[in-house]
Amino acid sequence: MSSQRNMAALTLVGARLVDPAGGFAAAADLCVEQGKIKWIKPPGSPPAGEVVPVGGLIICPxxxxxxxxxxxxxxxxxxxxxxxxxxxxxxxxxxxxxxxxxxxxxxxxxxxxxxxxxxxxxxxxxxxxxxxxxxxxxxxxxxxxxxxxxxxxxxxxxxxxxxxxxxxxxxxxxxxxxxxxxxxxxxxxxxxxxxxxxxxxxxxxxxxxxxxxxxxxxxxxxxxxxxxxxxxxxxxxxxxxxxxxxxxxxxxxxxxxxxxxxxxxxxxxxxxxxxxxxxxxxxxxxxxxxxxxxxxxxxxxxxxxxxxxxxxxxxxxxxxxxxxxxxxxxxxxxxxxxxxxxxxxxxxxxxxxxxxxxxxxxxxxxxxxxxNLPGGTLEPGSPADITIVDPNKYWTIDPEQFYSQGRNTPFAGASVRGQVWGTIVAGRFAKREGELLAVQNQP
Ligand SMILES: [Zn+2]
Known part of the structure; x- marks a missing residue:
């Protein structure tokens, strides 16, 4: 996977941040730039780059x-x-x-x-x-x-x-x-x-x-x-x-x-x-x-x-x-x-x-x-690998919807609460608003 892409800044606005590595859990805005976490500031701080509203959601590493x-x-x-x-x-x-x-x-x-x-x-x-x-x-x-x-x-x-x-x-x-x-x-x-x-x-x-x-x-x-x-x-x-x-x-x-x-x-x-x-x-x-x-x-x-x-x-x-x-x-x-x-x-x-x-x-x-892996934290300067979760969304597990080729799960039909809203890899959305976006790889 190339990290030489998506240099543009974006700011996630309105979420609650939970970073177990630093013991941080509070409402805050988070800015990503050049594939790294640039800053975390109190809600309402002037954003940089694209503004992504994520109110009501959880941001975690x-x-x-x-x-x-x-x-x-x-x-x-x-x-x-x-x-x-x-x-x-x-x-x-x-x-x-x-x-x-x-x-x-x-x-x-x-x-x-x-x-x-x-x-x-x-x-x-x-x-x-x-x-x-x-x-x-x-x-x-x-x-x-x-x-x-x-x-x-x-x-x-x-x-x-x-x-x-x-x-x-x-x-x-x-x-x-x-x-x-x-x-x-x-x-x-x-x-x-x-x-x-x-x-x-x-x-x-x-x-x-x-x-x-x-x-x-x-x-x-x-x-x-x-x-x-x-x-x-x-x-x-x-x-x-x-x-x-x-x-x-x-x-x-x-x-x-x-x-x-x-x-x-x-x-x-x-x-x-x-x-x-x-x-x-x-x-x-x-x-x-x-x-x-x-x-x-x-x-x-x-x-x-x-x-x-x-x-x-x-x-x-x-x-x-x-x-x-x-x-x-x-x-x-x-x-x-x-x-x-x-x-x-x-x-x-x-x-x-x-x-x-x-x-x-x-x-x-x-x-x-x-x-000893990079990531696992929202500390500024870390790789902008971020998960955005809707913690209260109810849904039913349906293996037919999996992106995996495998459908072999004992949880088919299970009712669960909490869903991934977005996934950011190296500063770029790979999943956004529940939809997967193709990542461009090295040729
Ligand atoms: Zn195994």
């Missing part, structure tokens, strides 16, 4: 999603960088981090460079790249992490091919020891999750399908904690989903067992339970799976009390045909970019369980700090 499967290269029938970043912009995201389990896998610097080229040509928002932990995701040989980071990767992850051996886990942490980069791990002890397609319990029994033992998550975390002993590592846990995982995470955080131990969860884990599989079938199948009501409540509590610092989508598009193969055969994953903000507002903010600022922190400054 552009949302950041650190867990997105854009599917390109290799799976363009599911999603492309173009369609995935359109979905991102539609959902208010100005930066997404692309997971490396593509074909080829993003496991070496040449592939990072090729992907960066493709991003420059077609992305509609900022895309950062996460590098793969093992060569071809085969778990035989670790990738060269420092080389991937030098090529521009913002972190290393084993998502889609989670490390199982003590030796590889330790070697992975050691490779990152002298860096500030994060290892992002998918917690799954495969001897427990086995061939399970949903949570092991009531629903798997009723449907007569194999289930994943809910102890898988905590077992994997226990293994990481053991191998990390004395290594002073920074570890980030992807898509936390069990009450036991949350409880053990709190213990490890209290003990200071790691230099930093952070976690994310996705809206589906604190909005839904395994029961959703009965209604939505394969469109509610993801890995890790939806769990029980007790798990859902524990996840939500962990988001509220700060045990979990990040809300990410794990946006994982598949085609309708792939998902139509039935619960056992269909691939894991649900889309999330276009529903995340509304779900979070509906289930955390409008229920008065978490303040808007603390909620938005988990989708702006927290992921920015963890991955």
């Amino acid at each position: 552009g949302l950041i999603d650190m867990h997105v499967h854009l599917r390109e290269p290799g799976f363009e029938h599911k999603e492309t960088i173009a369609s995935g970043t359109q979905a991102a912009v539609a959902g208010g995201f100005t930066t997404v981090c692309a997971m490396p389990n593509t074909a080829p896998v993003i496991d070496r610097p040449e592939r990072v460079a090729r992907l960066q080229q493709r991003i420059a040509q077609t992305a509609q928002c900022n895309v950062k790249i996460l590098g793969a932990a093992t060569i071809d995701n085969q778990r035989r040989q670790l990738a060269d992490f420092p080389a991937l980071l030098a090529a521009g990767c913002v972190g290393i992850t084993d998502d889609a091919a989670s490390l199982q051996s003590d030796q590889q886990m330790r070697a992975a942490l050691q490779q990152l020891h002298s860096t500030e980069a994060l290892f992002l791990t998918h917690l799954e002890a495969e001897q427990l999750s086995g061939a399970g397609v949903v949570n092991q319990g009531k629903v798997s029994e009723r449907l007569g399908v194999a289930g994943q033992d809910c102890r898988s998550e905590v077992a994997a975390l226990r293994q990481w904690a053991q191998v990390a002993e004395g290594l002073e590592s920074r570890l980030h846990l992807l898509h936390l989903n069990t009450a036991a995982g949350v409880k053990y995470l709190r213990e490890l955080q209290t003990e200071g067992h790691f230099r930093a131990l952070t976690a994310e969860t996705a809206p589906h884990y604190f909005c839904l339970t395994e029961e959703a599989v009965l209604e939505f079938g394969a469109d509610a199948k993801m890995n890790p799976p939806l769990r029980t009501e007790a798990d859902r409540q524990a996840l939500k509590q962990a988001v509220i009390d700060g045990t979990i610092q990040v809300i990410a989508t794990d946006h994982a598009p598949h085609t309708a045909d792939e998902k139509a193969q039935g619960l056992v055969e269909a691939p894991f994953g649900v889309v999330g970019l276009e529903t995340c903000l509304a779900l979070v507002l509906t289930h955390l903010v409008h229920t008065n369980e978490l303040s808007l600022s603390k909620t938005l922190a988990k989708m702006t400054c927290n992921p920015a700090r963890l991955l």
